[in-house]
Amino acid sequence: MKVLTVNIGRPAPSAHTDGPGGLTGIGKHPADGLVRVTDPGPKGTGGSGLAGDSVCDLRHHGGSDQAVYAYAREELDAWEKELGRPLPNGSFGENLTTLGVTVSQARIGERWRVGGELLLEVTSGRIPCRTFADHLGERGWVRRFTREGATGAYLRVIEPGTIRAGDPVELVHLPDHDITTAMEFRATTTERELLPRLLAAGEALHTETLRAAREYVAKHGTPTPS
Numbered sequence: 001m002k003v004l005t006v007n008i009g010r011p012a013p014s015a016h017t018d019g020p021g022g023l024t025g026i027g028k029h030p031a032d033g034l035v036r037v038t039d040p041g042p043k044g045t046g047g048s049g050l051a052g053d054s055v056c057d058l059r060h061h062g063g064s065d066q067a068v069y070a071y072a073r074e075e076l077d078a079w080e081k082e083l084g085r086p087l088p089n090g091s092f093g094e095n096l097t098t099l100g101v102t103v104s105q106a107r108i109g110e111r112w113r114v115g116g117e118l119l120l121e122v123t124s125g126r127i128p129c130r131t132f133a134d135h136l137g138e139r140g141w142v143r144r145f146t147r148e149g150a151t152g153a154y155l156r157v158i159e160p161g162t163i164r165a166g167d168p169v170e171l172v173h174l175p176d177h178d179i180t181t182a183m184e185f186r187a188t189t190t191e192r193e194l195l196p197r198l199l200a201a202g203e204a205l206h207t208e209t210l211r212a213a214r215e216y217v218a219k220h221g222t223p224t225p226s
Contacts, residue, residue: 109204117161125151
């Protein structure tokens with residue numbers, strides 16, 4: 001398991017973004033050399049966890065629970081075949097393009113040691129937005145991405161560090177629940193009845209997902225297993 005590339009983006013115009021000046025940092029490209037990764041701080045004030053990487057729409061993106069976004073090269077390859085076009089590393093706006101890592105089926109709270117220093121924790125899947133669709137230029141992209149459910153993973157920074165292309169990814173903690181990024185994604189989009197199940201992941205969940213799950217249970221209760 002390793003990082004193929006570490007990707008960062010600079011501000012660029014987009015027709016569908018709430019970022020200041022209509023800018024987005026979704027267009028990411030492999031960086032040369034070492035990149036420092038730290039906790040960017042709360043959503044709304046903190047952007048990307050990667051030094052030199054731009055997050056323009058702080059209302060919807062960035063912050064501690066979305067400090068780093070990872071996507072598997074294997075899943076990009078599958079999309080290349082479906083879309084009939086090349087998708088270079090960074091095409092989905094991911095900071096880490098990985099190889100050999102089961103990203104979209106990672107468990108919430110799973111921890112990865114990247115290189116010798118950086119420690120990351122999986123928090124959620126990625127919900128597609130109009131900026132993503134505009135960036136890809138594919139008709140019906142939000143619907144297609146949602147249907148496929150290969151969401152990648154957002155991660156928070158537990159221990160900061162520097163990383164580079166080729167660094168190993170080591171799974172150092174695997175929670176004993178079965179709540180994956182794919183399940184979390186379905187629960188927050190198309191299958192909200194799954195929200196109570198997410199509580200098994202506890203505080204490792206993305207803060208907004210944890211709040212949504214608690215609110216759902218307060219309103220509807222916890223379903224009785226059949």
